Amino acid sequence: MKGPEVLPILKDEPWLEKYAAKIQNRFDKFQSAKKEIEQHSGSILEYARIHEFYGIHFEPLRNGWVYREWAPAADELYFFGDFNNWDRRSHPMKKNPRGDWEIFLPFDQYKDRFLHGSKVKVHVISPKNALDRIPVYIRRVVQDEKSHDFAGQLWFGEKFKWMDSEFSAANSFKQPLIYECHVGMAQEKLGIGTYKEFETEILPRIKKAGYNTIQLMAIMEHPYYGSFGYHVSNFFAPTSRFGTPEELKSLVDKAHEMGIAVIMDIVHSHAVKNVNEGINEFDGSDHQYFHPGPRGYHEGWDSKVFDYNKPEVQQFLLSNIRYWMEEFHIDGFRFDGVTSIMYLHHGLFMDFDNVDLYFDSNIDEEAILYLQLANSLIHQLQPNSLSIAEDVSGMPGLSRKIEDGGIGFDFRMAMGVPDYWIKTLKHKQDEEWDMFELWHQLSNRPIKERSIAYAESHDQALVGDKSLAFWLMDKEMYFSMSLLQQNLVVDRGIALHKMIRMITFSLGGEGYLNFIGNEFGHPEWVDFPREGNDWSYQYARRQWSLVDDPLLRYGQLGAWDKAMTSLGTKYQVLASKHAVQLYLDPNKKIIAYERANLIFVFSFHPTESFFGFPIHLPSPGSYKIILDSDEKAFGGFERLDKSVEYFTDKDQNLLLYLPNRTMLVLERQ
CATH class of the missing domain: 2.60.40.10 (Immunoglobulins)
Known part of the structure; x- marks a missing residue:
């Protein structure tokens, strides 16, 4: 008699063989739950109504x-x-x-x-x-x-007339270029921005910058503005701070008209503990929607933890997904706090340095089942939808199909990458940068699990930390960003900012994310109005006047970012197979690799430039530079001549001039 078919994830990842029974049990549990739902409601679609x-x-x-x-x-x-x-x-x-x-x-x-x-x-x-x-x-x-x-x-307004019937998110999701944004802080004014202002003033900027997807933060109603939208009180209510439901629908409709997909942060990892505003203790008990006692309290976030095993809670959360997709034409979700959902310890104070941690007694299997059901629902509702997991643990199979033995997300956030960049800038001199570590951090991911790479998101710019630009240039950004002056700190900062973003973009994943304004090196940090800052909006806004000013260098960083997304779109770089390393020199700080039939060469050396530097290529022929970070338009020194045609020699080497702190992209002619 033939035994059960081995799940694809076990065939692809032999190191998981030790945990085959648990992975199989996880899949069987999903199948059983799905069958039970179908017997109860007819389908998961009906269950989520x-x-x-x-x-x-x-x-x-x-x-x-x-x-x-x-x-x-x-x-x-x-x-x-x-x-x-x-x-x-x-x-x-x-x-x-x-x-x-x-x-x-x-x-x-x-x-x-x-x-x-x-x-x-x-x-x-x-x-x-x-x-x-x-x-x-x-x-x-x-x-x-x-x-x-x-x-x-009560909201009995006229039915919104959608104009996006011909829009499909399929093209966006082949390689998502995500613009992470917060509607309230998207304006330059000292106050809260609106859905309407975002639609008219910010969407055109995003389109022009070359992004094909927006990720809306803080859309679900939350009582405290400073929570960044992560302490949700009312799960079916779009926040009224930014305007009406119809104005949010108009924003989504306009984005679709521009060819931009819309995903939103969905917070199903926890809920605000507030009794007056939220759902905590709604019926007087502590275990209606949440686990009773200490298990129902998240110490790290001071919030409540859902009981994913309860059918009523499952239906509440799954219906919430359906509501946002159908009522607001949301194309997908970035699930917040997936690490917290999957583990009973919520990932607090954990390094996840042992594979056993993915399958031990700290795993909340009921919560993982909920995530599988959520992903199944999302993709049944809309095949061209997108689900992204924010997980720091590296759970195997997180972004693999359920039928493969996975949890069903389309992508996972490459959360180790921004942490790597911040630690590098904080603790290492330029001369100490480890090229082997850099390559490993950006390229080491499962072949069949897609990742969203990013150099920084909102997390890295919150109070207590700084944006990458501010780590690189700090107070010099206040005084020395004029095109009319030269500053060594700013020159270094601009050069590295471009290189960090490009190597993250082209090497780190199958999708890319940028936080609003960081593409042009937005200075300072993000801080919402609170008692500690006298309820100021000074740092809860975006200073677009900086990038718009032709006399400031922010425009050069913005131009580079646009060139980067344009290159990625034209050559479908992120949709291509993983990069193949061509060269790595730890002392000269040079990395070269091939991806999407393009040659990427980075010279991170802080002082030395190299002439006639040999890079062995997979294919002989002639090559031309199609993009380089040293162009004057991008704040460089114009040391490379793009009109030069480079020919491989008898050893199939390309002899290149590599200025310090510069990257270039070559294409075979």
């Missing part, structure tokens, strides 16, 4: 509004708001044995009171307390300017 049952909906057949809530531990629920003059007792809800509460408001009776824009809450009485809460599935939440109190808001 619970948001169409709970919350506030108009029911044409009954001609009225129904509000439903799941709150099994609660004793009484009362619906109240503007429509009943905030009377906490006049509108009791009825409970069924499952723990669902419901109230119906006939249209004829409430048509003049239950209105678009009016505010609502639900009064929940439990054995523990009696509190006013925001409906869990509410679609919009607003904050009162005077009291600062949050409330749900």
Whole structure:
């Protein structure tokens, strides 16, 4: 009798053989859960429609509004708001044995009171307390300017007319060039930017810069602006700080018109612990949506941890995915905190230096099952969708298909790369840079697991750290970025900034990410208004005037970044196979490799230039420089002549002039 088929991941990665039983069990568990869902709901698509049952909906057949809530531990629920003059007792809800509460408001009776824009809450009485809460599935939440109190808001606006029926994210996702952005801090003004401003003022910049995907941060409603959107309170409500739901839809629609895909940060790793604004202890218990006791509390983030084993929680989170994809035409997600989701220790204080750690008793298999279900749903809803995992642990199979024995993400964030760059700039002199370590850090990844490479994201620029540009040039950026003056610190900083980004881009992954403004070397750090900075917006904005000023050198960095994305798009560099090393010299600080039939040569030497330097090439013939970082337009010294044609010699070597701190790209003619 023939045994079960060996999962592809075990064939491709022989070192996982020791864990074959656990990997197979993970796959079998998914298959079993999928079958159970299909028996219960017909399909995972139907399973992920619970948001169409709970919350506030108009029911044409009954001609009225129904509000439903799941709150099994609660004793009484009362619906109240503007429509009943905030009377906490006049509108009791009825409970069924499952723990669902419901109230119906006939249209004829409430048509003049239950209105678009009016505010609502639900009064929940439990054995523990009696509190006013925001409906869990509410679609919009607003904050009162005077009291600062949050409330749900009815939103019965006209149906948005989408114009993106012909848009497909397929081309973007062959090699995602992702522009990570925060709508609120995207403007130069000292204040919060809006969806509309982002659509009209920032999207054209992103298009011009050559990015094919935007990653929207902080879109799910969160009570504290300074949390960067990672302490979510209302999972089905796009934050009202930036505007209306229709204005967010317009932003997405406009991006699609420009050929730009839209993904969003989705925070299913934890939730804000706030009781007044969030879903914590909604029915009075500590274990409705979250694990009870200490397991339900995330010490590192001061937040609540979901119980992924509960069907009601699974449906809540999966329906949340479906909602964003269908209601707002989101093309995919970057899942925040995947390390925290997968491990009971949440990855805190862990080095992940032992393979056993991926399969030991600290793994939350129920959480991994949820991630598999989430990825299955995403790709069933939209085949041309994108799911990215933010994971620092290096979990094997994270970005492999479920049927291969993986967890189902399309890409994983190459989180070790930006950490490597920051540590290098912090702790090493230029002469000490290790070329072997650099090559290993950027190229060492599984052949069949795609990565998003990045030199820095929002994480590296938060208060307590600095952007790469600021690490490289620091205070000199305040005084010496003029084209009319020369400064050795700035010259070094600009040269290395370009090289760091290009080697990360061309060597580090199958996709690339840049944080808003960092492409032109945005100075300083990111700091949101808080008590510690007197509620200032000084560092929660982007100074576009710097890159727009023709007399400042920020424009040169912006031009380089555009040339880099243009090269990547034209030659599909990131969609190509892994790079093949051609040369590495640790003392001369030279690295050369081939990718996408292009030759990339980097000379990181801080002082020495090399003449007639031999690089052995895989194919003989003539070659020309198609891009080099030493061009004057990019802040270089114009030491290379792009009109020169280089011919391989009898040993198949190309003899090149390699100026210090310069990279060049050659193409065979």
